[in-house]
Each structure stands twice: as C-alpha cells, then as structure tokens.
Amino acid sequence: MTKHISNIPSWSMVIILALLVGFSSCKSKKKLTKSSDAPIVTTTQEVEPIEEPEEKPEVEPVEKVLSxxxxxxxxxxxxxxxxxxxxxxxxxxxxxxxxxxxxxxxxxxxxxxxxxxxxxxxxxxxxxxxxxxxxxxxxxxxxxxxxxxxxxxxxxxxxx
Structure with a gap:
C-alpha cells in the first residue's frame, strides 16, 4: 500500500489533503454558498452623512372649546x-x-x-x-x- 501512495505525485497529495480539510471544516454547503454570494464592497470615496429632516416641534392638538x-x-x-x-x-x-x-x-x-x-x-x-x-x-x-x-x-x- 505504501508503494501505491508513493506513485501519486506530491502536488496531487497536497490538493487532495486541502480538499479533505476544506470539506470537513464546512458544516453545510448552504452556509458556504451564502457567504460566497454576499458581495464585498470597498470604496475609497468619502461618505457624506445622511441629514435627517429637521424635527418640527410637536403641535399640541387644539382643544375644541365647547359652547x-x-x-x-x-x-x-x-x-x-x-x-x-x-x-x-x-x-x-x-x-x-x-x-x-x-x-x-x-x-x-x-x-x-x-x-x-x-x-x-x-x-x-x-x-x-x-x-x-x-x-x-x-x-x-x-x-x-x-x-x-x-x-x-x-x-x-x-x-x-
């Protein structure tokens, strides 16, 4: 059996080990696809803060004056x-x-x-x-x- 493994080139052994380690560390394919689907956005532009509309003072409801x-x-x-x-x-x-x-x-x-x-x-x-x-x-x-x-x-x- 040792002879049989030694016939495989060393670079293919590294790939096979990497694949085994990679698949054994993933818990599910679903998580793997989710993380790979998320786009990574990097920008170097300055982001202007979003201005919130000015708060208008609350107008108290006018009480109806009864006759x-x-x-x-x-x-x-x-x-x-x-x-x-x-x-x-x-x-x-x-x-x-x-x-x-x-x-x-x-x-x-x-x-x-x-x-x-x-x-x-x-x-x-x-x-x-x-x-x-x-x-x-x-x-x-x-x-x-x-x-x-x-x-x-x-x-x-x-x-x-």
Whole structure:
C-alpha cells in the first residue's frame, strides 16, 4: 500500500489533503454558498452623512372649546347615564355652576301647534337634574337658553 501512495505525485497529495480539510471544516454547503454570494464592497470615496429632516416641534392638538349649550348637554347626559348616585350628584353640582341660581326655571315644550307651544308643568333646574338622575332618561334637547348679565343661565327651555 505504501508503494501505491508513493506513485501519486506530491502536488496531487497536497490538493487532495486541502480538499479533505476544506470539506470537513464546512458544516453545510448552504452556509458556504451564502457567504460566497454576499458581495464585498470597498470604496475609497468619502461618505457624506445622511441629514435627517429637521424635527418640527410637536403641535399640541387644539382643544375644541365647547359652547355653554354643549357643556350643559354633556352634563345632562352625564347625570342620566351615571353609574352611581355619587357621580350623578357630582355632575349635578357642576351643572348648577352654569346657572345663576338653583331654582332657575326650566320649561319643557311638549307640543307645538304652529307658533304656539304647549309646556309641561314648569320646574327648576335643580329638580330637573334630579329627575334625570332618577329616571336615567335624557330625551329632551335644549331649545333656548336665556342668560343674565353675568353670563349665567337664568332660564332654560327644553323640547321633548
């Protein structure tokens, strides 16, 4: 057997050993092809830094300023849909700050015949808010608001 190996030229032995070592060190052909597929890029040019766009200062969203009518409607809904008596009472107290006095009259239109309107029995804003709390029903919409000289509501007309 020694004779048989000695007949192979020495340079071919080196190639065979190199191939054996090369293939035994590779774990898979897949890794070998991946590394050989990646292009090697070398440049001697100076790379200019990429300028990021200037950061614009964040614009805070403009809060919509609610009209007094919208605020009052929100209070009516909060009282009618409150989950507890305590939260309903808190909403009632806040709503009453919009009125000049807690006994400000509230008129409720129940029907209209042309230019004449029929009203339910007059009540006060305090009684009406407690009615909303008890019935949990807010079907009336604001038809007219009368303000005093201080900007407080002095009379309210609702429509069912």
């Amino acid at each position: 007094k009518e919208e605020k009052l409607t929100n209070y009516f809904n909060a009282v009618a849909t409150s989950s507890s008596t305590a939260s309903a009472n808190a909403s009632i107290e806040e709503a009453l700050t919009m009125f000049g006095r807690p006994d400000a009259p509230v008129l409720i239109v129940i029907y209209k015949d042309g230019s004449e309107a029929g009203y339910d029995e007059p009540t006060t804003i305090d009684n009406y808010l407690h009615y909303l709390k008890d019935t949990k029903n807010n079907k009336a919409v604001i038809e007219e608001i009368v303000y005093d000289d201080n900007g407080q509501i002095k009379e309210l007309v609702l429509k069912k």
